[in-house]
Amino acid sequence: MNLFFKNKYLIFIIFILYLITFNILSYNYFLEDFKKLEIRENKKNLSSLINKIDNNLQTIYNITNDYAKWDKTYDFIYTNNQQYIYDLFRNNSNTLHDLGLDFMIFQNLNYETVYSNFNKSYKLKEKKSDFISNLTKKYNKEEHATILKINNEYFYTVKANILKTDSTGKIRGYIFAGKRLKISSLNSSSTFNKIEVDKSKIKKINDFIKSQYLHKVGIYTILKDKNINSYLYFYNHNNEIKFSLKVSQKKDIYxxxxxxxxxxxxxxxxxxxxxxxxxxxxxxxxxxxxxxxxxxxxxxxxxxxxxxxxxxxxxxxxxxxxxxxxxxxxxxxxxxxxxxxxxxxxxxxxxxxxxxxxxxxxxxxxxxxxxxxxxxxxxxxxxxxxxxxxxxxxxxxxxxxxxxxxxxxxxxxxxxxxxxxxxxxxxxxxxxxxxxxxxxxxxxxxxxxxxxxxxxxxxxxxxxxxxxxxxxxxxxxxxxxxxxxxxxxxxxxxxxxxxxxxxxxxxxxxxxxxxxxxxxxxxxxxxxxxxxxxxxxxxxxxx
Incomplete structure (x- = not known):
């Protein structure tokens, strides 16, 4: 021990090497745990985001289902009784604005439009007939209430079969209803730093999130600088990516x-x-x-x-x-x-x-x-x-x-x-x-x-x-x-x-x-x- 401490330079070198080794190993070991914890917490936040989307779809589904399973609607598809339209969609009645919808379309079994109504605050970028045609074509590729991209805009969309109030009788037609998906509304609680439509070419997936209505939601998470970036990929039932979001939040835990x-x-x-x-x-x-x-x-x-x-x-x-x-x-x-x-x-x-x-x-x-x-x-x-x-x-x-x-x-x-x-x-x-x-x-x-x-x-x-x-x-x-x-x-x-x-x-x-x-x-x-x-x-x- 005495000989060891007499060589001060050797002690100094060994001491420096030990501290460097210890700090690097312990830093990397514990930091990896905090990284996993950060990713896990981020997934919880992303699940909350998907739940918000599901809740919006659930609300539209409930409204659409109420109209679709109603005897007056059931009769309207056959009779085209204008009194039905007047009672429901006149200015002082249940307008789409009151229902929180941007459109509601009534079609018969041949997908011929019997009646359509659009929220006055929403300005169509194309003819109504073209919008309805695009809507029905894209929706018929889906199985559930979903999100559709039409003319570079995204819509919560629901399709319901028209039946009697007691859900009996043959299907007489369909109701399509929906509203625009505003990206800013997804971050109302300010959980995330930024949410935007993803235009990158990154298509990697390292996890999935369950959704009540969306067929499959894949996620790819990366930690970069002071933020954790997540890419959400929304699939249809054909495993085709409909659209994707980029979600960023600060790496607080990390x-x-x-x-x-x-x-x-x-x-x-x-x-x-x-x-x-x-x-x-x-x-x-x-x-x-x-x-x-x-x-x-x-x-x-x-x-x-x-x-x-x-x-x-x-x-x-x-x-x-x-x-x-x-x-x-x-x-x-x-x-x-x-x-x-x-x-x-x-x-x-x-x-x-x-x-x-x-x-x-x-x-x-x-x-x-x-x-x-x-x-x-x-x-x-x-x-x-x-x-x-x-x-x-x-x-x-x-x-x-x-x-x-x-x-x-x-x-x-x-x-x-x-x-x-x-x-x-x-x-x-x-x-x-x-x-x-x-x-x-x-x-x-x-x-x-x-x-x-x-x-x-x-x-x-x-x-x-x-x-x-x-x-x-x-x-x-x-x-x-x-x-x-x-x-x-x-x-x-x-x-x-x-x-x-x-x-x-x-x-x-x-x-x-x-x-x-x-x-x-x-x-x-x-x-x-x-x-x-x-x-x-x-x-x-x-x-």
Missing amino acids: LKGQKQILIFNTIISSLFIVLLYILYIHTSYQDKIQKQLHEKVKEEIDKQRKQEQLLIQQSKLAAMGEMIGNIAHQWRQPLNALGLVMQNIQFAYSVGDLDDEFMQKSIKKTNTLTANMSKTIDDFRNFFKPNKTKEYFEVNKTVKKAIFLIESTFEHNYIEIEKEFSKEEIEVYGFASEFSQSILNILSNAKDALIEKKIEEAKVKIRVYKQKENAIVQIEDNAKGISEKIKDKIFEPYFTTKEEGKGTGIGLYMTKTIIENNMGGKISMKNCNDGACFIISVPISNV
Whole structure:
């Protein structure tokens, strides 16, 4: 390790290569997930667009069907009774404008027009007879209510068989009804940036959307710049493309995901830099000590002084080694929690629950964890200094902070946290971050015990209350308690009941040191009900 850190240029090159590789791989991996999520959300919006078209066709179909299945219409086709026309289409009656239609055409079985009516607001670009001829020819190639292109205009069009009101009797003719399809009306909710008739030659398809009336709707989606462009291809029953639309909308999910990935990569890269820096400083410090010791050993003057200097340097080295070990231990749980936050994001995405609120909550937890990890370095560095400055802090707030840091881990393992906080503010004098870390250590041990023993309906109860002149924090789990044989050893350094490699045995030792030595309080443990109960008592400040 010493030889490795002596070659600073090699370290720098390896570090740069690692960061580049990590950022590229993680960026591409997560970005692909957000791309899929963006495409899935886009398909939902496109399905809503098709539903709007179906609803318009359904409305026209209902109107046309009402007229077609009516005894008066049934008789009109044979008699051509003008009173029928007068009653229905005079100026003060049910005009096409009232019905929301641009045309209604009545034809007999020979497709001869008995009567036709056009909305006054619609100006035909050709003769009525030519329009009707084009309409019937194109519609007879279809099977359902559909969209037809006539003279470079698009129409919602419905054809209904003329029958008696009770749908009996032979078919006497047909009613064709419809209205113009205004592209702008399809985006009334402003879901999309732009909808237009597609005039490009792109005819690729990578998915389909179901429609109630349209025979088949194919889609081709591509992500370009800041937009996601979708091409909708509308087919007839002969699998011929009647027309196509180009729909564009902003890649909101993709762009937000891209930003979150960059934030995540920045956090991880920063953590790696900090760890590498600590290792480098530690190794440099060791080299410095060894060099000093080597020089002092060679000196044959004042051997007693040399021995004293050696002891002093060794003591400093031991303290630094212990501090680094503690930092590594305290970082393990926040790093696991950070990993779980990312897993929760991926899980939420897989079940479709990934939204802005969830993402913001995850970011908030991530920022809190990393800030806590950074602060842990200063806390442990100050911990070994005898001249640390204490401060007044509120117990409820500090306990809530500890719960917040580990809450996602509990939720992931289906462990319920019952909280009961004091209704009055309880202030104590001491080290807020160390006190919070003590709570975190106990909660983490409770979580590990509940998981290891596979407790059903796992639960941890936390109470904060005032008892005389002391602030009490009581943490109780239902993990079946701690064996009487080892109960008195749990606060000893390096004592652990976990498998080798899964615990250092320093967590509760540090907790006891913080509460009793640094804050003048007391911590105890007893088995109660269905598990272990830790009670922390700290004197209340009289300020």
